[in-house]
Amino acid sequence: MATTGADILPMHAQSTMNKLPLVRRLEAVGFRAWPASSVQYDGSWQVRLTAGHPSKRLNCVVPLDPSDHRDLEIRLEKAQRKFEAYGRPMVVRETPLASPMLVDILQRQGWERFDENIVMTADLVDLELPDALDHLPSHDVGRYVDASLLVDGADPILKPALAEVVSGIKPPSGLFVIENDEAGPVATTLCVQDNDLAGIMSVSVAAQHRRKGLAIEILTSALRWARMRSARTAWLQVGAFNEPALALYARFGFHEAYRYCYWRSPGEA
Missing domain, CATH: 3.40.630.30 (Gcn5-related N-acetyltransferase (GNAT))
Structure with a gap:
Protein backbone atom coordinates (compact mmCIF):
# COMPACT_ATOMS: atom_id res chain seq x y z
CA MET A 1 0.00 0.00 0.00
CA ILE A 118 13.75 -6.54 -1.56
CA VAL A 119 17.06 -7.31 -3.24
CA MET A 120 18.16 -10.76 -2.13
CA THR A 121 21.38 -12.74 -2.54
CA ALA A 122 22.35 -16.40 -2.18
CA ASP A 123 25.69 -18.18 -2.03
CA LEU A 124 25.87 -20.51 -5.04
CA VAL A 125 29.13 -22.20 -4.10
CA ASP A 126 27.78 -24.36 -1.29
CA LEU A 127 24.08 -24.20 -2.21
CA GLU A 128 22.43 -27.63 -2.27
CA LEU A 129 20.03 -27.44 -5.19
CA PRO A 130 16.84 -29.54 -5.26
CA ASP A 131 16.88 -32.76 -7.25
CA ALA A 132 14.66 -31.42 -10.04
CA LEU A 133 14.37 -32.03 -13.76
CA ASP A 134 17.03 -30.00 -15.55
CA HIS A 135 16.20 -27.63 -18.41
CA LEU A 136 18.73 -26.16 -20.79
CA PRO A 137 18.59 -22.45 -21.66
CA SER A 138 17.54 -21.23 -25.05
CA HIS A 139 19.26 -18.50 -27.05
CA ASP A 140 16.13 -17.80 -29.10
CA VAL A 141 15.03 -14.34 -27.93
CA GLY A 142 11.80 -14.41 -29.95
CA ARG A 143 10.73 -17.75 -28.47
CA TYR A 144 11.51 -16.61 -24.96
CA VAL A 145 9.69 -13.28 -25.37
CA ASP A 146 6.58 -14.98 -26.78
CA ALA A 147 6.61 -17.46 -23.90
CA SER A 148 7.18 -14.77 -21.27
CA LEU A 149 4.27 -12.63 -22.50
CA LEU A 150 1.97 -15.65 -22.63
CA VAL A 151 2.91 -16.94 -19.17
CA ASP A 152 2.58 -13.48 -17.61
CA GLY A 153 -0.67 -12.73 -19.42
CA ALA A 154 0.92 -9.52 -20.71
CA ASP A 155 -0.21 -7.43 -23.68
CA PRO A 156 1.33 -8.83 -26.92
CA ILE A 157 1.89 -5.23 -28.02
CA LEU A 158 4.91 -5.20 -25.68
CA LYS A 159 6.71 -7.85 -27.75
CA PRO A 160 8.99 -5.51 -29.78
CA ALA A 161 10.04 -3.54 -26.70
CA LEU A 162 10.65 -6.63 -24.57
CA ALA A 163 12.62 -8.23 -27.40
CA GLU A 164 14.75 -5.08 -27.63
CA VAL A 165 15.46 -5.15 -23.89
CA VAL A 166 16.37 -8.86 -23.84
CA SER A 167 18.47 -8.53 -27.00
CA GLY A 168 20.27 -5.55 -25.43
CA ILE A 169 21.57 -7.57 -22.46
CA LYS A 170 25.36 -7.65 -22.86
CA PRO A 171 26.43 -10.23 -20.24
CA PRO A 172 25.72 -13.92 -20.99
CA SER A 173 22.08 -14.77 -20.37
CA GLY A 174 20.10 -17.98 -20.10
CA LEU A 175 16.52 -17.91 -21.38
CA PHE A 176 14.60 -20.74 -19.72
CA VAL A 177 11.18 -21.96 -20.84
CA ILE A 178 9.17 -24.96 -19.64
CA GLU A 179 6.49 -26.16 -22.06
CA ASN A 180 3.99 -28.96 -22.10
CA ASP A 181 2.31 -30.52 -25.10
CA GLU A 182 -1.16 -29.21 -24.35
CA ALA A 183 -0.67 -25.73 -22.85
CA GLY A 184 2.56 -24.66 -24.52
CA PRO A 185 4.76 -22.40 -22.34
CA VAL A 186 3.93 -22.72 -18.64
CA ALA A 187 7.00 -21.23 -16.91
CA THR A 188 9.86 -18.87 -17.77
CA THR A 189 13.02 -17.57 -16.14
CA LEU A 190 15.72 -15.19 -17.30
CA CYS A 191 19.16 -15.53 -15.69
CA VAL A 192 21.97 -13.06 -16.45
CA GLN A 193 25.53 -14.02 -15.50
CA ASP A 194 27.82 -11.04 -14.91
CA ASN A 195 31.25 -12.40 -13.89
CA ASP A 196 30.75 -14.01 -10.46
CA LEU A 197 27.19 -12.71 -10.07
CA ALA A 198 24.05 -14.30 -11.51
CA GLY A 199 20.87 -12.23 -11.65
CA ILE A 200 17.48 -13.95 -11.68
CA MET A 201 15.48 -11.33 -13.55
CA SER A 202 12.14 -13.13 -13.42
CA VAL A 203 10.51 -16.37 -12.35
CA SER A 204 7.03 -16.71 -13.86
CA VAL A 205 4.56 -19.58 -13.84
CA ALA A 206 1.22 -19.46 -15.65
CA ALA A 207 -1.62 -18.97 -13.16
CA GLN A 208 -3.35 -22.27 -13.98
CA HIS A 209 -0.11 -24.25 -13.56
CA ARG A 210 1.06 -22.99 -10.18
CA ARG A 211 1.61 -25.21 -7.13
CA LYS A 212 3.00 -27.98 -9.33
CA GLY A 213 6.69 -27.45 -8.56
CA LEU A 214 7.43 -25.63 -11.82
CA ALA A 215 8.96 -22.59 -10.09
CA ILE A 216 11.38 -24.83 -8.18
CA GLU A 217 12.18 -26.75 -11.35
CA ILE A 218 12.96 -23.75 -13.53
CA LEU A 219 14.79 -21.77 -10.84
CA THR A 220 16.95 -24.82 -10.08
CA SER A 221 17.85 -25.09 -13.77
CA ALA A 222 18.82 -21.40 -13.94
CA LEU A 223 20.96 -21.52 -10.80
CA ARG A 224 22.65 -24.75 -11.89
CA TRP A 225 23.46 -23.16 -15.26
CA ALA A 226 24.90 -20.05 -13.57
CA ARG A 227 27.02 -22.11 -11.18
CA MET A 228 28.41 -24.19 -14.04
CA ARG A 229 29.51 -20.90 -15.61
CA SER A 230 31.45 -20.06 -12.39
CA ALA A 231 28.95 -17.66 -10.83
CA ARG A 232 29.41 -17.62 -7.05
CA THR A 233 26.51 -15.45 -5.91
CA ALA A 234 22.93 -15.21 -7.16
CA TRP A 235 20.77 -12.13 -6.72
CA LEU A 236 17.19 -11.15 -7.48
CA GLN A 237 14.54 -8.54 -6.75
CA VAL A 238 11.13 -9.38 -5.31
CA GLY A 239 8.12 -7.49 -4.00
CA ALA A 240 8.36 -7.01 -0.24
CA PHE A 241 4.87 -8.45 0.28
CA ASN A 242 4.99 -11.30 -2.24
CA GLU A 243 4.83 -14.06 0.35
CA PRO A 244 4.80 -17.07 -2.05
CA ALA A 245 7.89 -15.77 -3.87
CA LEU A 246 9.68 -14.95 -0.61
CA ALA A 247 9.03 -18.47 0.65
CA LEU A 248 10.34 -19.94 -2.61
CA TYR A 249 13.54 -17.90 -2.52
CA ALA A 250 14.14 -18.63 1.16
CA ARG A 251 14.09 -22.31 0.26
CA PHE A 252 17.02 -21.63 -2.08
CA GLY A 253 19.01 -19.79 0.58
CA PHE A 254 18.29 -16.23 -0.54
CA HIS A 255 18.43 -13.57 2.16
CA GLU A 256 17.83 -9.84 2.17
CA ALA A 257 20.69 -7.56 1.07
CA TYR A 258 18.77 -4.26 0.97
Whole structure:
Protein backbone atom coordinates (compact mmCIF):
# COMPACT_ATOMS: atom_id res chain seq x y z
CA MET A 1 0.00 0.00 0.00
CA ALA A 2 1.34 3.45 -0.89
CA THR A 3 2.20 5.83 1.95
CA THR A 4 3.30 9.41 2.32
CA GLY A 5 4.60 11.74 4.99
CA ALA A 6 7.16 11.93 7.76
CA ASP A 7 6.31 8.48 9.15
CA ILE A 8 8.25 6.86 6.30
CA LEU A 9 11.54 5.20 7.19
CA PRO A 10 13.88 6.08 4.31
CA MET A 11 15.66 3.26 2.52
CA HIS A 12 19.02 4.85 3.32
CA ALA A 13 18.27 4.60 7.05
CA GLN A 14 18.03 0.84 6.76
CA SER A 15 21.63 0.43 5.65
CA THR A 16 25.01 0.93 7.28
CA MET A 17 27.96 2.40 5.45
CA ASN A 18 29.72 -0.95 5.12
CA LYS A 19 26.77 -2.26 3.06
CA LEU A 20 26.98 0.49 0.44
CA PRO A 21 29.69 -1.17 -1.72
CA LEU A 22 27.45 -4.23 -2.11
CA VAL A 23 24.48 -2.00 -2.98
CA ARG A 24 26.55 -0.16 -5.60
CA ARG A 25 27.70 -3.40 -7.18
CA LEU A 26 24.26 -4.97 -7.30
CA GLU A 27 22.75 -1.78 -8.70
CA ALA A 28 25.43 -1.72 -11.42
CA VAL A 29 24.88 -5.34 -12.47
CA GLY A 30 21.13 -4.73 -12.34
CA PHE A 31 21.47 -1.92 -14.87
CA ARG A 32 23.43 -4.18 -17.21
CA ALA A 33 21.00 -7.05 -16.75
CA TRP A 34 17.92 -4.98 -17.65
CA PRO A 35 19.16 -2.22 -19.97
CA ALA A 36 17.16 0.93 -20.67
CA SER A 37 17.20 2.31 -24.21
CA SER A 38 18.32 5.75 -22.99
CA VAL A 39 20.63 6.36 -20.03
CA GLN A 40 21.73 9.86 -19.05
CA TYR A 41 23.50 11.20 -15.97
CA ASP A 42 22.87 14.28 -13.89
CA GLY A 43 25.63 14.24 -11.31
CA SER A 44 25.33 10.82 -9.71
CA TRP A 45 21.71 10.42 -10.78
CA GLN A 46 21.09 7.89 -13.53
CA VAL A 47 18.07 8.83 -15.65
CA ARG A 48 16.74 5.69 -17.34
CA LEU A 49 14.11 5.97 -20.06
CA THR A 50 12.59 3.45 -22.47
CA ALA A 51 9.86 4.73 -24.76
CA GLY A 52 8.53 1.31 -25.75
CA HIS A 53 8.24 -0.42 -22.38
CA PRO A 54 6.49 0.80 -19.19
CA SER A 55 8.68 -1.09 -16.67
CA LYS A 56 9.63 1.15 -13.73
CA ARG A 57 13.13 -0.33 -13.75
CA LEU A 58 13.49 0.98 -17.31
CA ASN A 59 11.90 4.36 -16.61
CA CYS A 60 13.18 5.96 -13.42
CA VAL A 61 15.67 8.32 -11.82
CA VAL A 62 18.19 6.38 -9.73
CA PRO A 63 20.33 8.40 -7.28
CA LEU A 64 23.67 6.64 -6.71
CA ASP A 65 25.49 8.74 -4.09
CA PRO A 66 24.10 9.60 -0.61
CA SER A 67 26.29 12.74 -0.52
CA ASP A 68 24.93 14.15 -3.80
CA HIS A 69 22.47 16.81 -2.67
CA ARG A 70 23.31 19.71 -4.99
CA ASP A 71 20.41 21.70 -6.54
CA LEU A 72 17.93 18.91 -5.85
CA GLU A 73 14.74 20.78 -6.70
CA ILE A 74 16.16 22.16 -9.96
CA ARG A 75 17.35 18.69 -11.00
CA LEU A 76 13.97 17.14 -10.20
CA GLU A 77 12.29 19.68 -12.47
CA LYS A 78 14.85 18.99 -15.21
CA ALA A 79 14.28 15.24 -14.96
CA GLN A 80 10.52 15.79 -15.02
CA ARG A 81 10.81 17.49 -18.42
CA LYS A 82 12.77 14.53 -19.79
CA PHE A 83 10.08 12.09 -18.68
CA GLU A 84 7.36 14.28 -20.16
CA ALA A 85 9.21 14.26 -23.49
CA TYR A 86 9.15 10.44 -23.41
CA GLY A 87 5.49 10.35 -22.43
CA ARG A 88 6.34 8.60 -19.18
CA PRO A 89 5.29 9.44 -15.60
CA MET A 90 8.37 10.35 -13.61
CA VAL A 91 9.40 8.01 -10.81
CA VAL A 92 12.40 8.09 -8.49
CA ARG A 93 13.97 4.81 -7.35
CA GLU A 94 15.11 5.11 -3.73
CA THR A 95 17.83 2.71 -2.59
CA PRO A 96 20.28 3.13 0.33
CA LEU A 97 22.34 5.18 -2.16
CA ALA A 98 19.77 7.99 -2.27
CA SER A 99 20.55 11.25 -0.47
CA PRO A 100 18.51 11.73 2.72
CA MET A 101 18.00 15.34 1.64
CA LEU A 102 16.40 14.17 -1.61
CA VAL A 103 14.00 11.93 0.28
CA ASP A 104 13.08 14.86 2.54
CA ILE A 105 12.29 17.02 -0.50
CA LEU A 106 10.14 14.31 -2.07
CA GLN A 107 8.16 14.06 1.16
CA ARG A 108 7.73 17.84 1.46
CA GLN A 109 6.58 18.14 -2.13
CA GLY A 110 3.91 15.49 -1.61
CA TRP A 111 5.47 12.70 -3.64
CA GLU A 112 4.03 9.24 -2.95
CA ARG A 113 6.16 6.27 -1.93
CA PHE A 114 5.07 2.92 -3.41
CA ASP A 115 6.13 -0.57 -4.49
CA GLU A 116 8.68 -1.62 -1.89
CA ASN A 117 11.03 -4.38 -3.08
CA ILE A 118 13.75 -6.54 -1.56
CA VAL A 119 17.06 -7.31 -3.24
CA MET A 120 18.16 -10.76 -2.13
CA THR A 121 21.38 -12.74 -2.54
CA ALA A 122 22.35 -16.40 -2.18
CA ASP A 123 25.69 -18.18 -2.03
CA LEU A 124 25.87 -20.51 -5.04
CA VAL A 125 29.13 -22.20 -4.10
CA ASP A 126 27.78 -24.36 -1.29
CA LEU A 127 24.08 -24.20 -2.21
CA GLU A 128 22.43 -27.63 -2.27
CA LEU A 129 20.03 -27.44 -5.19
CA PRO A 130 16.84 -29.54 -5.26
CA ASP A 131 16.88 -32.76 -7.25
CA ALA A 132 14.66 -31.42 -10.04
CA LEU A 133 14.37 -32.03 -13.76
CA ASP A 134 17.03 -30.00 -15.55
CA HIS A 135 16.20 -27.63 -18.41
CA LEU A 136 18.73 -26.16 -20.79
CA PRO A 137 18.59 -22.45 -21.66
CA SER A 138 17.54 -21.23 -25.05
CA HIS A 139 19.26 -18.50 -27.05
CA ASP A 140 16.13 -17.80 -29.10
CA VAL A 141 15.03 -14.34 -27.93
CA GLY A 142 11.80 -14.41 -29.95
CA ARG A 143 10.73 -17.75 -28.47
CA TYR A 144 11.51 -16.61 -24.96
CA VAL A 145 9.69 -13.28 -25.37
CA ASP A 146 6.58 -14.98 -26.78
CA ALA A 147 6.61 -17.46 -23.90
CA SER A 148 7.18 -14.77 -21.27
CA LEU A 149 4.27 -12.63 -22.50
CA LEU A 150 1.97 -15.65 -22.63
CA VAL A 151 2.91 -16.94 -19.17
CA ASP A 152 2.58 -13.48 -17.61
CA GLY A 153 -0.67 -12.73 -19.42
CA ALA A 154 0.92 -9.52 -20.71
CA ASP A 155 -0.21 -7.43 -23.68
CA PRO A 156 1.33 -8.83 -26.92
CA ILE A 157 1.89 -5.23 -28.02
CA LEU A 158 4.91 -5.20 -25.68
CA LYS A 159 6.71 -7.85 -27.75
CA PRO A 160 8.99 -5.51 -29.78
CA ALA A 161 10.04 -3.54 -26.70
CA LEU A 162 10.65 -6.63 -24.57
CA ALA A 163 12.62 -8.23 -27.40
CA GLU A 164 14.75 -5.08 -27.63
CA VAL A 165 15.46 -5.15 -23.89
CA VAL A 166 16.37 -8.86 -23.84
CA SER A 167 18.47 -8.53 -27.00
CA GLY A 168 20.27 -5.55 -25.43
CA ILE A 169 21.57 -7.57 -22.46
CA LYS A 170 25.36 -7.65 -22.86
CA PRO A 171 26.43 -10.23 -20.24
CA PRO A 172 25.72 -13.92 -20.99
CA SER A 173 22.08 -14.77 -20.37
CA GLY A 174 20.10 -17.98 -20.10
CA LEU A 175 16.52 -17.91 -21.38
CA PHE A 176 14.60 -20.74 -19.72
CA VAL A 177 11.18 -21.96 -20.84
CA ILE A 178 9.17 -24.96 -19.64
CA GLU A 179 6.49 -26.16 -22.06
CA ASN A 180 3.99 -28.96 -22.10
CA ASP A 181 2.31 -30.52 -25.10
CA GLU A 182 -1.16 -29.21 -24.35
CA ALA A 183 -0.67 -25.73 -22.85
CA GLY A 184 2.56 -24.66 -24.52
CA PRO A 185 4.76 -22.40 -22.34
CA VAL A 186 3.93 -22.72 -18.64
CA ALA A 187 7.00 -21.23 -16.91
CA THR A 188 9.86 -18.87 -17.77
CA THR A 189 13.02 -17.57 -16.14
CA LEU A 190 15.72 -15.19 -17.30
CA CYS A 191 19.16 -15.53 -15.69
CA VAL A 192 21.97 -13.06 -16.45
CA GLN A 193 25.53 -14.02 -15.50
CA ASP A 194 27.82 -11.04 -14.91
CA ASN A 195 31.25 -12.40 -13.89
CA ASP A 196 30.75 -14.01 -10.46
CA LEU A 197 27.19 -12.71 -10.07
CA ALA A 198 24.05 -14.30 -11.51
CA GLY A 199 20.87 -12.23 -11.65
CA ILE A 200 17.48 -13.95 -11.68
CA MET A 201 15.48 -11.33 -13.55
CA SER A 202 12.14 -13.13 -13.42
CA VAL A 203 10.51 -16.37 -12.35
CA SER A 204 7.03 -16.71 -13.86
CA VAL A 205 4.56 -19.58 -13.84
CA ALA A 206 1.22 -19.46 -15.65
CA ALA A 207 -1.62 -18.97 -13.16
CA GLN A 208 -3.35 -22.27 -13.98
CA HIS A 209 -0.11 -24.25 -13.56
CA ARG A 210 1.06 -22.99 -10.18
CA ARG A 211 1.61 -25.21 -7.13
CA LYS A 212 3.00 -27.98 -9.33
CA GLY A 213 6.69 -27.45 -8.56
CA LEU A 214 7.43 -25.63 -11.82
CA ALA A 215 8.96 -22.59 -10.09
CA ILE A 216 11.38 -24.83 -8.18
CA GLU A 217 12.18 -26.75 -11.35
CA ILE A 218 12.96 -23.75 -13.53
CA LEU A 219 14.79 -21.77 -10.84
CA THR A 220 16.95 -24.82 -10.08
CA SER A 221 17.85 -25.09 -13.77
CA ALA A 222 18.82 -21.40 -13.94
CA LEU A 223 20.96 -21.52 -10.80
CA ARG A 224 22.65 -24.75 -11.89
CA TRP A 225 23.46 -23.16 -15.26
CA ALA A 226 24.90 -20.05 -13.57
CA ARG A 227 27.02 -22.11 -11.18
CA MET A 228 28.41 -24.19 -14.04
CA ARG A 229 29.51 -20.90 -15.61
CA SER A 230 31.45 -20.06 -12.39
CA ALA A 231 28.95 -17.66 -10.83
CA ARG A 232 29.41 -17.62 -7.05
CA THR A 233 26.51 -15.45 -5.91
CA ALA A 234 22.93 -15.21 -7.16
CA TRP A 235 20.77 -12.13 -6.72
CA LEU A 236 17.19 -11.15 -7.48
CA GLN A 237 14.54 -8.54 -6.75
CA VAL A 238 11.13 -9.38 -5.31
CA GLY A 239 8.12 -7.49 -4.00
CA ALA A 240 8.36 -7.01 -0.24
CA PHE A 241 4.87 -8.45 0.28
CA ASN A 242 4.99 -11.30 -2.24
CA GLU A 243 4.83 -14.06 0.35
CA PRO A 244 4.80 -17.07 -2.05
CA ALA A 245 7.89 -15.77 -3.87
CA LEU A 246 9.68 -14.95 -0.61
CA ALA A 247 9.03 -18.47 0.65
CA LEU A 248 10.34 -19.94 -2.61
CA TYR A 249 13.54 -17.90 -2.52
CA ALA A 250 14.14 -18.63 1.16
CA ARG A 251 14.09 -22.31 0.26
CA PHE A 252 17.02 -21.63 -2.08
CA GLY A 253 19.01 -19.79 0.58
CA PHE A 254 18.29 -16.23 -0.54
CA HIS A 255 18.43 -13.57 2.16
CA GLU A 256 17.83 -9.84 2.17
CA ALA A 257 20.69 -7.56 1.07
CA TYR A 258 18.77 -4.26 0.97
CA ARG A 259 15.44 -2.73 0.00
CA TYR A 260 14.33 -0.15 -2.49
CA CYS A 261 11.09 1.62 -3.34
CA TYR A 262 9.73 4.09 -5.87
CA TRP A 263 8.35 7.61 -5.52
CA ARG A 264 5.86 9.17 -7.92
CA SER A 265 5.09 12.85 -8.24
CA PRO A 266 1.78 14.34 -7.05
CA GLY A 267 -1.04 13.64 -9.45
CA GLU A 268 0.52 10.45 -10.85
CA ALA A 269 -1.08 8.09 -8.32
